[in-house]
Amino acid sequence: MTRPDARPVWQNWGRNVQAHPARIARPGSTAEVAAVVRDAVAAGHTVKAVGAGHSFTAIAATDGVLLRLDRMSAILATDTATGRVRVQAGASLHALNPQLKARGLALPNLGDVDPQSVAGAVSTGTHGTGDKLFGISQAVVGVQIVTATGDVLEIDEQHPWFGAGRVTLGALGIITEVTLQCVPAFLLHAREEPMALPAVMEQLDQLVADNDHFEFYWFPHTEKTSTKRNNRVPPGTPRQPVGRFRSWLDDQFLSNTAFEGINRVVAGRRSWIPRVNGVAASTLSAREYVDDSYNVFVSPRTVRFRESEFAMPREALPVVLDELAAWFGAGHENISFPIEVRFTAADDVWMSTGHERDNCYVAVHQYWRSDPTAYFAAAQDIFTAHGGRPHWGKMHTLDASYFAGTYARFGDFVAIRDELDPGRTFSNAYLDRVLG
Ligand SMILES: Cc1cc2nc3c(=O)[nH]c(=O)nc-3n(C[C@H](O)[C@H](O)[C@H](O)COP(=O)(O)OP(=O)(O)OC[C@H]3O[C@@H](n4cnc5c(N)ncnc54)[C@H](O)[C@@H]3O)c2cc1C
Numbered sequence: 001m002t003r004p005d006a007r008p009v010w011q012n013w014g015r016n017v018q019a020h021p022a023r024i025a026r027p028g029s030t031a032e033v034a035a036v037v038r039d040a041v042a043a044g045h046t047v048k049a050v051g052a053g054h055s056f057t058a059i060a061a062t063d064g065v066l067l068r069l070d071r072m073s074a075i076l077a078t079d080t081a082t083g084r085v086r087v088q089a090g091a092s093l094h095a096l097n098p099q100l101k102a103r104g105l106a107l108p109n110l111g112d113v114d115p116q117s118v119a120g121a122v123s124t125g126t127h128g129t130g131d132k133l134f135g136i137s138q139a140v141v142g143v144q145i146v147t148a149t150g151d152v153l154e155i156d157e158q159h160p161w162f163g164a165g166r167v168t169l170g171a172l173g174i175i176t177e178v179t180l181q182c183v184p185a186f187l188l189h190a191r192e193e194p195m196a197l198p199a200v201m202e203q204l205d206q207l208v209a210d211n212d213h214f215e216f217y218w219f220p221h222t223e224k225t226s227t228k229r230n231n232r233v234p235p236g237t238p239r240q241p242v243g244r245f246r247s248w249l250d251d252q253f254l255s256n257t258a259f260e261g262i263n264r265v266v267a268g269r270r271s272w273i274p275r276v277n278g279v280a281a282s283t284l285s286a287r288e289y290v291d292d293s294y295n296v297f298v299s300p301r302t303v304r305f306r307e308s309e310f311a312m313p314r315e316a317l318p319v320v321l322d323e324l325a326a327w328f329g330a331g332h333e334n335i336s337f338p339i340e341v342r343f344t345a346a347d348d349v350w351m352s353t354g355h356e357r358d359n360c361y362v363a364v365h366q367y368w369r370s371d372p373t374a375y376f377a378a379a380q381d382i383f384t385a386h387g388g389r390p391h392w393g394k395m396h397t398l399d400a401s402y403f404a405g406t407y408a409r410f411g412d413f414v415a416i417r418d419e420l421d422p423g424r425t426f427s428n429a430y431l432d433r434v435l436g
Pocket of ligand 1: 013014048049050051052053054055056059060069089090110111112113115116117118119120121122123124125126127128169170171173174175176301391392393394
């Protein structure tokens with residue numbers, strides 16, 4: 001797509017953010033990234049790398065020089081003894097996961113899709129679910145960053161900025177290489193089954209503690225949920241993937257094709273939503289399978305939506321869900337997308353939503369053709385009343401004054417940004433808002 005003034009148009013996956021970069025560069029090496037940064041600074045441009053554009057916030061937007069690192073997607077080194085893998089930052093998780101498997105390795109935990117670039121996923125604190133597990137950034141043991149001077153900075157575990165270098169929001173520079181601490185490749189046994197919400201909440205502590213990865217989707221205006229329990233199986237367990245027809249029926253047809261059709265219809269007839277949600281939840285039947293970890297974590301997502309997600313202390317979850325139910329009950333708006341609930345353990349990454357706190361995550365979604373403003377604002381009010389920390393890549397309206405009180409190391413992170421990028425080469429309107 002090209003505008004009349006010949007500037008390219010960039011937009012994110014959710015189609016709620018657009019930008020008009022002055023130019024797009026596709027460097028093929030760290031040295032080329034450094035040269036692009038130096039040239040951009042000399043020309044008075046800002047610089048931003050984008051990954052797969054899977055952030056719903058304008059965190060990746062730029063009117064300056066946009067960097068695509070798709071030519072920098074190789075695995076550079078593998079240490080099978082330690083499980084450490086050095087990758088170029090532009091590698092997509094989709095391409096990386098099978099390459100790790102071929103080396104007998106895997107990432108310990110993943111979110112629910114895989115098109116993201118390694119740098120993009122790491123920079124916003126992308127996470128999945130797991131009582132004793134963390135977001136992807138916790139697997140990072142080293143990053144290489146091209147700074148605003150065009151210098152190459154290596155941050156490893158010994159570096160004083162290690163806590164800042166793993167979730168950077170793209171604010172410290174262009175990440176060119178990442179070292180990941182992987183684990184031996186593993187299979188997961190997946191058990192998916194519908195459960196009533198009161199039963200889930202009654203057994204929640206046990207469900208979260210007894211499963212490696214527990215999450216559930218709650219269908220608004222109903223008491224129906226779909227639960228997912230994923231657990232590691234002993235080495236030698238054979239794969240039993242979902243059959244091709246069942247996979248097409250559940251993952252393609254019901255979860256995507258039929259769901260898209262339903263959303264198109266109810267976008268114009270919102271009073272139907274509560275009944276439709278009840279029927280949609282009932283079509284999901286139980287299933288079990290065993291597959292490579294990444295095939296179990298990741299599902300296809302072809303229905304476009306917008307999302308807001310906050311991390312909160314786990315004990316807040318029952319009240320948060322009650323308050324959301326009360327908002328639905330008050331008849332403000334009918335919502336067709338299920339609410340996703342996940343769990344992670346506390347980490348030591350300064351700007352991670354998991355920083356020093358065991359969290360539950362509650363994610364609200366809205367079909368992309370429907371306005372999410374009122375729903376997400378109401379949800380944000382509920383989440384922030386419980387110490388909520390928004391996912392950096394998912395919609396929220398909070399600013400630096402809120403984060404200064406929510407992240408213990410916020411001031412330290414901002415000080416490093418001031419030192420590395422005093423001229424704000426890597427900034428944009430979103431970063432100006434959230435970092436000040
Ligand atoms: C359908 C869908 C499902 C999702 N599921 C999950 C989920 O399960 N869990 C979860 O936590 N999140 C999820 N997300 C959010 C997503 O993981 C994050 O927004 C992630 O940052 C997107 O990665 P990306 O490669 O698209 O990065 P982009 O959105 O393109 O960029 C994100 C940030 O990273 C920066 N960046 C990218 N590359 C570099 C680089 N080389 N150097 C410096 N900065 C860089 C960008 O400038 C920007 O600040 C989902 C999003 C979508 C659309």
